[in-house]
Amino acid sequence: MIRFEHVTKRYGASTAPAIDDVSMEVARGEFVFVVGASGSGKSTMMRLATREITATQGSVLVAGRELRDLPDRRVPALRREIGVVFQDFRLLEGKTVYQNVAFVLKVLGSKRHTVKQLVPETLELVGLEGKANRLPHELSGGEQQRVAIARAVVKKPPILLADEPTGNLDPETSRGIVTVLDRINKTNTTVVVATHDQSIVDDFKKRVLELKDGVLVRDEQQGGYLRDRRFDEGRGRRGSDAG
Amino acid sequence: MIGEVANGLRRNASMIISVILVSMISLFFLGSGLLAQREVSLAKGYWYDKVEVSIFLCTAQSTGVPSCASGKVTPAQRSQVKRDLDSMKPLVQEVYYESSDQAYARFKKQFKNSPYLSQISPDAMPSSYRVKLSDPKRYDDIVNAFSGAQGVEAVSDQHNVLNTFFRLLKVVSIGAVGLAVVMVICAILLITTTIRQVAFSRRRQVGIMRLVGASATVIYLPFVIETLLATLVGAALAIGLLWATVHYGIARLFNDHSGSGDLISVIGVGDVWSIAPWLLVGAFVLALVTAWITLRRYLKV
Secondary structure, eight states, X not given: OEEEEEEEEOSSSSSOOSEEEEEEEEOTTOEEEEEOOTTSSHHHHHHHHTTSSOOXXXXXXXXXXXXXXXXXXXXXXXXXXXXXXXXXXXXOTTSOHHHHHHHXXXXXXXXXXXXXHXXXXXXXHTTOTTOTTOOGGGSOHHHHHHHHHHHHHTTOOSEEEEESTTTTSOHHHHHHHHHXXXXXXXXXXXXXEEEOXXXXXXXXXXXXXXXXXXXXXXEETTOOSSSOHHHHHHHOSSOXXXX | OHHHHHHHHHHTHHXXXXXXXXXXXXXXXXXXXXXXXXXXXXXXXXXXXXXXXXXXXXXXXXXXXXXGTTSSOOHHHHHHHHHHHHHXXXXXXXXXXXXXXXXXXXXXXXXXXXXXXXXXXXXXXXXXXXXXXXXXXXXXXXXHXXXXXXXXXXXXXXXXXXXXXXXXXXXXXXXXXXXXXXXXXXXXXXHHHHHHHHHHHTHHXXXXXXXXXXXXXXXXXXXXXXXXXXXXXXXXXXXHHHHXXXXXXXHXXXXXXXXXXXXXXXXXXXXXXHHHHHHHHHHHHHHHHHHHHHHHHHSOO
């Protein structure tokens, strides 16, 4: 579903690469955590996958498209196949929960009855039934992030990218958010979560890709946040945030 | 979509109003230029049809004119002029002869309150041939043929007077179009700035639209519609302003002039309506092209 082949991205000619010769593949229906400290290149990977930016070297394949050769006018079609969630939610403040989610479908030209059916369905999926008419500022952080997730998946994309989705949330709420992402993964959606939240990675035991200074240093099935899980268990699960 | 546009208009009211005003003023000047040009062609058609070439014959007082060396025009000279005129048919359509006495009578009537009237005697009034041409534009042929002919004091060239008037209108219309060009540049710059500001105030919304894969058309459409609306309102106001200018200003000023109603043939309200569609089309194209180029440059999808 997502494949990086020797991808390098430099933001400036003289600066160190944000990601350096990364090769990896995420299959359809997988759930992957991308971990690493701030500045290790997690966000750059996300932005490469949505073609916000293009790779300096190497090739990025997403949903069957080679992004290097993708003309600008085909970018919207690519993005329709990807849902994106951010740390800061990015909801439209003047719109209700329902309107925030319905906005996506309206922008993409869905029919009215499709909107009426999909929006409540999606709100239920993320656990927001009964909150449809609230405004974002009336919701807790966790609820706001659920709205953002609903907005990302209401168009039923095969890929969901989440960039630090729990960065602004407490551990309990974070677990709730990842549970929602896991539930979405069960509907045959490929989910990639970039995070430096140790507890959620350790709790959910998914595949882990670790970046360090832009280099992919680990690719482990059912991995923990830290490289050595036995060492990690010895220190207890709620260790200090390595990020 | 309608809600988005209404929201955008409300939130950026001051910028939108300035776009309306600037497009109104630029299109008003453009319309004035077009009207002045119409006036030129209208008045030309009207006047050139009415204008006659007058061939004034020598009087006893005509001194210093070589062709009047023999004093008052002789009957032989006069019939020679008449024969020459007749030979120039069909360009010469009709010829009237006006004697000195008839000229004096007409002069007396026209200037009945003038203090100079008593100083003029019938003798001083030249007799003349009034020539109506089948093709008024070829007045030069007559002027050339009879200037300096024996017994002819002067060939009046009324076109010279008219041409001055037409030149004046030309200057007015060029000036108006020139101002219109400057104002259109202002309008383009202002529309560009406005769109950028509106895009900035909506950056989160636009960001989400891009993120979920909205096409460029969907993202641009609210901006384009808002710009079009503002510019078309400006155009409508400009047309209203032109109408008011013509209806209350020009038309009344000239056409209500007591007695001499057809002194100058002047554009009317109907002419405003006939240029109005062009102003609207102009506004439409201006807004569409400016908005699209601005969006392509500043709002990357």
